[in-house]
Amino acid sequence: MSLAGFFQHLVNALSLGGIYALIAIGYTMVYGILRLINFAHGDVFTYGIYFAFYAVVLFLMPWWVAFVFSIFATAFLGAFIERIAYRPLRNAPRISALITAIGVSFFLENFAIVAFGGRAKSFNPQTGIYPTSFLNMINIGGVRIPVLTFITIGIVIAALVLLIWIVYRTKIGMAMRAISKDIPTTKLMGVNADRVVSFTFMLGSGLAAIGGILWAMKYPQVYPYTGMIPGLKAFIAAVVGGIGSIQGAMVGGFILGISEIMIVAFVPSLAGYRDAFAYAILLFVLLVKPTGILGVEVSEKV
Amino acid sequence: MNTQTMLKIEDLHVHYGSIHALKGISIEVETGQIVTLIGANGAGKTTTLQAITNLVRKSGGKVLFNGTDITHMATHHIINNGIALVPEGRRIFPNLTVHENLMMGAYARKDVEGIKKDLDWVLTLFPRLRERLKQLGGTLSGGEQQMLAVARGLMTRPKLLMLDEPSLGLAPLLVREVFQIIQKIREEGVTILLIEQNALAALKIADYGYVLETGRIVMQDTGQNLLKSDDVRKAYLGVAIT
Ligand SMILES: Nc1ncnc2c1ncn2[C@@H]1O[C@H](COP(=O)(O)OP(=O)(O)OP(=O)(O)O)[C@@H](O)[C@H]1O
Numbered sequence: 001m002s003l004a005g006f007f008q009h010l011v012n013a014l015s016l017g018g019i020y021a022l023i024a025i026g027y028t029m030v031y032g033i034l035r036l037i038n039f040a041h042g043d044v045f046t047y048g049i050y051f052a053f054y055a056v057v058l059f060l061m062p063w064w065v066a067f068v069f070s071i072f073a074t075a076f077l078g079a080f081i082e083r084i085a086y087r088p089l090r091n092a093p094r095i096s097a098l099i100t101a102i103g104v105s106f107f108l109e110n111f112a113i114v115a116f117g118g119r120a121k122s123f124n125p126q127t128g129i130y131p132t133s134f135l136n137m138i139n140i141g142g143v144r145i146p147v148l149t150f151i152t153i154g155i156v157i158a159a160l161v162l163l164i165w166i167v168y169r170t171k172i173g174m175a176m177r178a179i180s181k182d183i184p185t186t187k188l189m190g191v192n193a194d195r196v197v198s199f200t201f202m203l204g205s206g207l208a209a210i211g212g213i214l215w216a217m218k219y220p221q222v223y224p225y226t227g228m229i230p231g232l233k234a235f236i237a238a239v240v241g242g243i244g245s246i247q248g249a250m251v252g253g254f255i256l257g258i259s260e261i262m263i264v265a266f267v268p269s270l271a272g273y274r275d276a277f278a279y280a281i282l283l284f285v286l287l288v289k290p291t292g293i294l295g296v297e298v299s300e301k302v
Numbered sequence: 303m304n305t306q307t308m309l310k311i312e313d314l315h316v317h318y319g320s321i322h323a324l325k326g327i328s329i330e331v332e333t334g335q336i337v338t339l340i341g342a343n344g345a346g347k348t349t350t351l352q353a354i355t356n357l358v359r360k361s362g363g364k365v366l367f368n369g370t371d372i373t374h375m376a377t378h379h380i381i382n383n384g385i386a387l388v389p390e391g392r393r394i395f396p397n398l399t400v401h402e403n404l405m406m407g408a409y410a411r412k413d414v415e416g417i418k419k420d421l422d423w424v425l426t427l428f429p430r431l432r433e434r435l436k437q438l439g440g441t442l443s444g445g446e447q448q449m450l451a452v453a454r455g456l457m458t459r460p461k462l463l464m465l466d467e468p469s470l471g472l473a474p475l476l477v478r479e480v481f482q483i484i485q486k487i488r489e490e491g492v493t494i495l496l497i498e499q500n501a502l503a504a505l506k507i508a509d510y511g512y513v514l515e516t517g518r519i520v521m522q523d524t525g526q527n528l529l530k531s532d533d534v535r536k537a538y539l540g541v542a543i544t
């Protein structure tokens with residue numbers, strides 16, 4: 001493989017891994033605070049794409065306004081789900097919340113079929129949903145890479161830096177870190193814990209919307225189950241990285257994206273097993289380090 | 303002496319499932335005083351503080367703070383009304399730095415100048431914390447964590463500071479230091495509700511004391527009188543009655 005060829009695979013891997021990372025963070029943050037696996041997160045990702053789609057097609061917003069609108073709308077959707085579905089179960093057995101999360105996932109998928117239709121909608125730049133120039137090719141040492149790939153990597157990096165800044169440099173981020181260790185003591189600091197939980201859902205869902213839009217530009221369509229496979233892989237990424245750890249989710253996302261692309265690139269005969277690699281990595285990591293790469297033993301919440 | 307009531311607890315009940323942990327206790331804390339609540343393991347001391355701050359559900363009774371009914375108020379509102387609880391077992395945020403732990407105490411406050419002043423005040427009370435501001439809370443020694451827990455509670459700028467066994471697990475020298483600091487805090491105008499198993503030390507600095515036994519107040523008097531009481535001496539001070 002030529003150096004340029006390798007570079008092509010590398011940027012593809014980084015853009016795919018970055019999208020997984022953006023989704024994985026939502027799983028890991030919610031788990032970190034509530035010890036809840038939010039099965040609806042993949043569907044929230046799907047809704048992020050729908051919001052962007054309809055903002056352009058129906059409400060005729062310019063594409064970039066539509067994308068920003070979608071990020072905020074999805075953030076509120078995430079907080080809304082928490083408010084009506086999970087918060088009433090805060091003191092219920094954890095299995096109840098888990099089953100509820102699965103129920104929310106089914107509901108969102110079926111509601112999407114009713115509201116948006118079961119057939120895939122095209123997320124194609126020809127429809128004005130994003131500039132066709134994103135698909136222009138850049139020639140690097142003989143290989144041609146679409147501008148979109150670099151835009152994706154840039155946006156992922158910007159989003160991750162912003163997230164780290166929020167979590168480690170702002171007051172609400174400090175409360176998020178505190179509450180993930182000890183909810184009652186955080187309340188004793190005069191913190192409105194529900195508000196911190198809402199904010200966490202908004203942050204995770206907003207990142208999922210960014211991931212969704214980037215995903216839909218790469219695989220240009222959206223249908224009610226779009227989020228299933230990337231959602232599942234991002235969940236695996238979160239577990240591989242160590243669920244509860246934000247850095248772990250990032251690492252896990254990139255590991256999954258890079259290995260998926262690189263294995264196919266180096267052993268093309270395995271291309272058909274592409275989706276199975278994630279499970280192989282998951283099994284391997286769980287065997288070697290059950291808490292995940294950056295995970296630490298978390299105590300059960302009472 | 304100022305005898306305005308700051309905290310008034312009336313007929314407080316708490317159930318854990320079928321366990322009746324508090325069976326109707328009434329306590330009053332006067333403004334400016336140190337009041338102590340002593341009792342053996344499992345008497346219900348921690349439960350009392352958690353019920354006041356609504357961390358556990360009350361099954362009956364009433365709590366008034368400076369005349370305001372806080373019985374059903376959300377925990378964070380109670381704190382922001384001026385009650386701080388330094389919980390049993392310190393409960394430092396291990397993944398936050400010492401400085402961040404202190405700032406968590408000031409979370410709901412908006413008075414930037416006041417926060418700065420109070421930070422300086424608690425670091426003067428606990429100079430050891432000053433050298434460790436950048437260190438993670440989880441890496442402090444037990445004694446340092448206890449100091450951080452008290453300092454963090456003070457950062458909420460409470461009118462009433464409730465301490466749940468602040469001397470637990472500390473070396474004798476440190477215990478003395480903690481009790482001296484509690485008196486210093488009171489001199490700054492903070493009212494104190496102190497829970498202790500170290501009954502001798504607690505009663506020595508307390509204006510008033512309550513003795514809790516399996517969910518009931520069995521005795522109450524001034525700290526001095528309780529110290530002299532035979533029952534208290536026998537049960538809690540390990541003194542043989544001659
Ligand atoms: N979460 C809980 N669930 C069930 N029972 C509880 C719970 N918390 C406390 N109890 C019970 O309530 C009673 C009072 O406990 P509490 O912790 O208030 O005692 P305490 O006076 O603080 O004791 P210690 O000095 O050991 O800290 C005990 O019998 C205890 O077993």
Ligand SMILES: [Mg+2]
Pocket residue numbers: 347348349390466
């Ligand atoms: Mg206790």
